[in-house]
Amino acid sequence: LISVYDYVRCFQVIGRDITERKQAEKELIRLSTAIRTTSDSVVICDPEFKIVDCNDAALQIYGTKNKNDLVGKNCFDFLAPEEVELALKDKDELMKKGFLRGREYRAFKKNCEIFPVEVSISLMKDKNNELTGFVTVTRDISERKKLEESVRLSEEKYRTLVENIDIGIFRNTGIDGKIIEVNRGWLKIFGYSSKKEVLGKNVIEVYCDPEDRKELNKKMVNKGFVKNMEVNLRKKDGTPFIGSITAVTIKDDKGNIKYYDCVIEDITERKNTENALWRKNKLILKKNRELHKAMKELKSAQNMLIQSEKMASIGTLAAGVAHEINNPLSYVSSNIKYIKKYVEKMENFIKELPEVFSKFPFYSEFSSEFQKIKNSYKIDFILEDLTSAINESIEGAERVKKIVQDLKSFSHPVVESMSYANINEGIETTLNIVWNELKYKAEVKKELGDLPEVYCNIQKLNQVFMNILVNAAQAIENHGIIKIKTYVKGENVFIEISDTGCGIPEKNLHKIFDAFYSTKEIGKGTGLGLSIAQKIIKEHSGIINVKSKVGKGTTFTIRIPVNGGKVK
Ligand SMILES: Nc1ncnc2c1ncn2[C@@H]1O[C@H](COP(=O)(O)OP(=O)(O)O)[C@@H](O)[C@H]1O
Ligand SMILES: [Mg+2]
Structure with missing residues (x-):
């Protein structure tokens, strides 16, 4: 205020508190700095979506340095054409809710490159609640999308792998x-x-x-x-x-x-295959075992064949020898008979001599001389002994003749024919043949009954008797008894052959008729005897049984129907 004297009398000072304004300015600066420096694009547009302003990040995202490339343009111009429809729908929601968060669109850059963005939009209103525009915050999500895509691809890779x-x-x-x-x-x-x-x-x-x-x-x-x-x-x-x-x-x-x-x-199929394989394997093993057994049997059969070949040739030989013996034997035996007659005559002659001489003189001298000579030559003894020697020889020759006959009939090749035959005679014949095997081992006791003739193949039956008799002798260790008994009962003839040998353990009884079952050393047994015997008896519709006690002995009983060979 200036006084009339034109000098300053005093100052009038008007003060206003601007703290609030300063504060607001500060806030504004802070906010605009924040918007300018944020890495998200911030775009402000008017109610018609025309861009009014934007920050540097917006320029960068849209690939320009010039703000005029954005300002004045419509926000929708930056959307890929196919997104516009969605964006319009979103606009309705925006108007209703007042904001949109995290919407994804594909947008254009200045160089027309399309890229994915995430957009959040809010309405801006004035004091009177009138719409003044929108704030759009946009983020380039290319990197995130790429990452998501690679995650998706990898997930898909594993999913298809697992699925397929x-x-x-x-x-x-x-x-x-x-x-x-x-x-x-x-x-x-x-x-x-x-x-x-x-x-x-x-x-x-x-x-x-x-x-x-x-x-x-x-x-x-x-x-x-x-x-x-x-x-x-x-x-x-x-x-x-x-x-x-x-x-x-x-x-x-x-x-x-x-x-x-x-x-x-x-794994059903695999299991089935495994099982089938296992079964096959088992079968192969079984077959293998059978093969092994068959091979063993074959070997035994081969041995047996060699043995029977040997026997066959011995048989043929025996037949030949028997024939050869037969000839000389017949003249030896007829000669012996003549010799016997001649000796009888000579004996009579010598006996008659003293009587003849007694009719002549000098008889007494002669008689004593004669007696002397007779004594010195032991004529009486010779005559006596000669008779018994001749008788024995005749008997021996008879026996040889019988054996030779039996040998001949035994070694004959077996004929497959049946006829009525006497079983007892068969047994006698067989005994003659095997006598050598038995005589040192056993006393043979025979009890042969009155038998009718049996319709049979006697050669084959003899073979059965022979095997049983030889088995019996082999079962006796030192000396024992072999008993042969025959009898008839009804329509059947029975032959019982028992021994006082070692016997057969119960557990082996069922095996003895098996082919190749033998407890004897090689060369002594083939294990075929009883199996063949059983076969032969069956051919006669008969049966063969065994009873045995270890240490006591064994009895084989054969039963053959009188017409056994016919019934068959
Ligand atoms: N009288 C018996 N006493 C004891 N064991 C016997 C007698 N007869 C047969 N066996 C038994 O039966 C087996 C089979 O007899 P076999 O078939 O004749 O064959 P192999 O005499 O060749 O052995 C004999 O090895 C023996 O063990
Ligand atoms: Mg035998």
Whole structure:
């Protein structure tokens, strides 16, 4: 205020508090700095979406340095054409809600490159609640999208791998067993058509035997896994099959079981093949054993053949020898008979001499001389001895003749013909042949009954008797008795041959008629004798039985129907 004297008298000072304004300015600066420096694009537009302003990040995202490339343009111009429709829908929502968060669009850069963005928009209103525009915050999400895509691709890769593999893969909630994921392989194995049918079901439903599941749970809890565990499972339609399960437990942070992740395979076919293979193998082993046995038997048969070949040639030889012996034997025996007659005559002559001489003189001298000579030559003794020697020779020759005859008939090749024959005679003939085998071993006692003639092949029956008699002699260690008894009972003839030999243990009794069963050393036994005997007796519709006691002896009994050979 200036006084009249034109000097300043005083100052009038008007003060206003601008703290608030300063504060507001500060805030404004801070905010605009924040908007300018943020890496997200911030664009402000008017109610018609015409861009009014933007920050540097917006220029950078849209690939320009010139703000005029954005300002004045419509926001929609920066959207890819196919996004406009969606954006218009979003606009309606924006107007209703007042904001939009995290919308994804594809946008244009200045160089026409399309890129993905995430947009959040808010309405701007004045004090009177009138719409003044929008704030759009946009973020370039190319990197994120790329990452997401690669995650998706990798996830898809594994998903298709898991889905398309021909093995069943599934996850359940562990001990509870609720199925929460299965692959196509699983559906195929179990015969389900969609996952919907399966998810949520309890895995126990596919087990044939709940015990199997219990067993699996036990292992999963104790060890945390199972490997190729074989279980009996069933398909949707109930068909059972054998599954092989491999599974691991998945645990949470606290160590509680969350899931079982399992792989399952249908191994029915493999099992069947394995079983078939196993059966085949067993069969091969059996066949192998049989082959071995057959080979052994073949070897024995070969030995036997050699032996019987030998026997056959001995037989032929014997027949020849018998024939050769027969000739000289017949003249020896007829000569002996003549000699006997001649000797008788000579004896008579000598006896008559003293009487003849007594009629002549000098008789007494002669008589004593004669007696002297007679004594010195032991004529009386000779005459006596000669007679018995001749008788013995005749008997011997008879015996030789009989043996030769038997030998001849025995060594004859067997003829396949039957006729009526006397069994007792057969036994006698056989005894003659085997006498040499028996005489040092046993006293042979015969009790041969009155038998009718039997319709049979006597040569073959003789072979049976021979084997039984030889067996009997071989069973006697030092000296014993062999008894032969024959009798008739009804329509049957019985032949009993018993010995006081070593006997046969009960456990071997059923084996003795088996071909090649022999307890004798090679060369002594072929094991064929009794098996052939049984065959021959069967041909006569008869039976052969054995009774034996170890240490006591053995009795073979043969029964043949009188018309045995005919009945056959
Ligand atoms: N009288 C018997 N006493 C004891 N064992 C016998 C008698 N007869 C047969 N055996 C037993 O039966 C087996 C079979 O007899 P066999 O078939 O004649 O064959 P091999 O006499 O060649 O051994 C003999 O090895 C022997 O062990
Ligand atoms: Mg024998």
